[in-house]
Amino acid sequence: MAPHVTMETYHGIVRSSQDAIILFEACRIGILPRVQRRLSEKERQQIRSGSVFVWDEREAGMRRWTDGKSWSASRVSGSFLTYREMEGKRAGAAMSSSGKKPEQRASESGEDNQANANGTNNSGVASPDEGPDGYRYKPDGLLKQSFSITTQDGRHLHLISYFSRDPNAPPLQTPTQDPTLRNIRPNKNMYPEATLN
DSSP states (O other): OOOOOSOOSEESOOOSHHHHHHHHHHHHTTSSOOOOSOOOHHHHHTOOTTEEEEEEHHHHTOSSOOOSOEEOOOEEETTEEEEEEEEEEOTTOOSOTTSSOOOOEEOTTSOEEOOOTTOBOTTSOBOSSBOGGGEEEOTTOEEEEEEEEEOTTSOEEEEEEEEEOOTTSOOOOOGGGOGGGTTOOOOTTTSOSOOOO
């Protein structure tokens, strides 16, 4: 297997806000690395199922995450915003069913998207592989989750994780089950109740 050159903070799956906060704390105390800058083109190409990235807004000098991929509009899923990876548009699908240009949306990753969250196509009929406005869900595409929190001392922390829906994909471990992180006890006062952007 080729070595991965991404600046991953962690490799696994983040299923709960507790998982996210364990990763934030592991970064705070120096067990895991935080992302310090935007990913290079080569690093973006190395994103895989299980890639997790954590950054501090001020430290990294970035508010929005960019990964070069196309994403659906966000859906709220528990404490997370979740996105599905999209392919490009079909030819001739630049107009929505209303005849107007689709609204430009900026996703959590900071990229313009023209897909909406209801997963219907231009005729209003849900399609398993086609999003609205001619966008198609990538058949082997990733899902992306984002989670953001403001700490007690005013730092804005962000987490982005990627995972696959493929049932044959290798299983991923959560931070709460990871033996290397089992001794981490986040300070409840440091991390107030999770807030989404």
